[in-house]
Amino acid sequence: MKLITVAGPPSSGKTSVILKTIAALGLPKRSVGVVKFDSLTSFDNVRYSENDVPVQTGFAGKICPDHFFVTNIEGAMKWGRKKNLSMLITESAGLCNRCSPYIRGILSVCVIDNLSGVNTPRKIGPMLKYADIVVVTKGDIVSQAEREVFAFNIKEVNSNAKVIFVNGITGQGTFALAKYFSEVPEVDTLKDRTLRFTMPAAICSYCTGETRIGDYYQLGMLKKMEYGD
Amino acid sequence: MSSDTCAYDYYGEVMSTPLYLLLEKYPLSADYLANHRLNNIDKSKPLLSALTEADIDALEEFGLDAESLVLHFCKFLEAFTRSHTCDFGTIHSVTIIGGIDKSGAAENVSLTLHPGEIVSIVGPTGSGKSRLLEDIECMAQKDTPTMRQILINGVVPDDERRFETGGKLVAQLSQTMNFVMDLTVREFLEMHAKSRMVSNVEAVVERSFICANSLAGEKFTPDTKVTQLSGGQSRALMIADTALMSASPIILIDEIENAGIDRKEAIKLLSGNEKIILMSTHDPLLALRADKRIVIKNGGISKILVTSDEERESLEEIEKVDRVLLNLRNSLRRGDVITKDSVCGIKED
């Protein structure tokens, strides 16, 4: 089975891009499946099912979705094999700019949209910086110049990535993406593989349910801001 | 990922040169420092020495230590100087080899276009005009629904060129495009110029601004926010910018006619820089200004017409009709009552 991880900010076009790329892959029906990792709610399963794509959804709840991802990715692989998938794609809603669900040796795709502002690539962090492919959506809405500046800003943050423009509605551009997906090597297990980037240590008292404010309640790993004059 | 070797070309320089000198030589370095929250480090020293004194906390958050940051920075310099010098070579021609229409019938055409050539694409809505533009954009290789094939300089483009130019071979303009940046016209042009790494930013920005204003019906200042431009002004700025600043040798235009711009000037400007232009249009003023026009029917290229002398001559008449309509539109806007005279075009603006 081939494994591909797709991440990106909410509503950037991940599901649209994945669906159009699956169509462009031209593989037999129901042989490409998706596991969606989200935090609270998601309606993506409906869209995948409508398109006859096998799908599972996991909700991280109060845990960071990327931490949740690592804990559950092997389970996702097991599900994929049980379903006899030839390709498994994971979709993660990147909510925190500090994390990224990328595994060494596994094709990692970051989806961002042109509308999010030209400086966004500089703010997204590891999710963009450690991606192999950066897919830029919604280019149909912005000017050519903004697309060029956006791509440039991506390159400034991640000069190794391939930048691919995809229209999530028409599928324009998914042709190239499908080609990269199909070239991915087969993987049997993820055991002992490593993440591309360490996830932050979330071990302060608030991580474990503390709600009260005040120095007295703040235990564990803390970082205090320094205020200027 | 294979750029490690090249990155070492910069290693010696980065290790020995004080930062302020590097910043002068490679202005983009400032962005790199800002992206890593390192804008405030000591610039009188080379990067590594400056880093060892700086707040190492910030570095850790980016998953880098001082030494790996230096290497990473070398790769950054390498990537940008490379993209600066390496473009797509020269485009001599683009060839469209016919595929099939929506019913599967063969198109039986082969059309080769050269720099400076303008081709219009006409046909009913839904006939496949945008599809043809898409085929060119993705350099179709009998792998799109139309089975068309696109050749660049007479040969099949390699995958590198097809997929990794980040859309740079082709620039697109369409009616649905807007500006979303929160910048003034001047800042916007400067930003684009910077990303294109042009050497004389100020001159190019100035020229683009003047051109945009000459295309727009209503004038605007360089301090106007791009998001506040009217539809016509936006389109004018996009066209001027694409013509003068975009490096893409091929321009695809999808129905931009009702935009309130000087279409004649726009076409002249776009084609002036030895670009290949394909435009889907319903507008006779644009269609007849092209050298050739492709007629699309049922998803296929049904005819390729060369604009005849008679058609060119009739452009003048069409322009008159167009002016009458424009004047009528303006009268309506002003709240005038439309008379038979205004319809006959006697009352010019």
Ligand SMILES: Nc1nc2c(ncn2[C@@H]2O[C@H](COP(=O)(O)OP(=O)(O)OP(=O)(O)O)[C@@H](O)[C@H]2O)c(=O)[nH]1
């Ligand atoms: N105009 C335009 N709209 C797009 C494009 N790609 C996606 N969209 C729209 O953007 C919205 C969000 O797209 P999704 O594919 O649901 O985004 P997502 O990243 O999967 O969203 P979540 O999983 O909820 O985080 C939808 O309304 C899409 O139709 C594009 O290229 N152009």
Ligand SMILES: Nc1ncnc2c1ncn2[C@@H]1O[C@H](COP(=O)(O)OP(=O)(O)O)[C@@H](O)[C@H]1O
């Ligand atoms: N030769 C073809 N074979 C199959 N489908 C086609 C062909 N040409 C066009 N189409 C499809 O027909 C639809 C309408 O085409 P489009 O290019 O949007 O039309 P237009 O721009 O002329 O209004 C699109 O879904 C397009 O993919």
Ligand SMILES: [Mg+2]
């Ligand atoms: Mg989704």
Ligand SMILES: [Mg+2]
């Ligand atoms: Mg169209």
Ligand SMILES: [Zn+2]
């Ligand atoms: Zn996180």
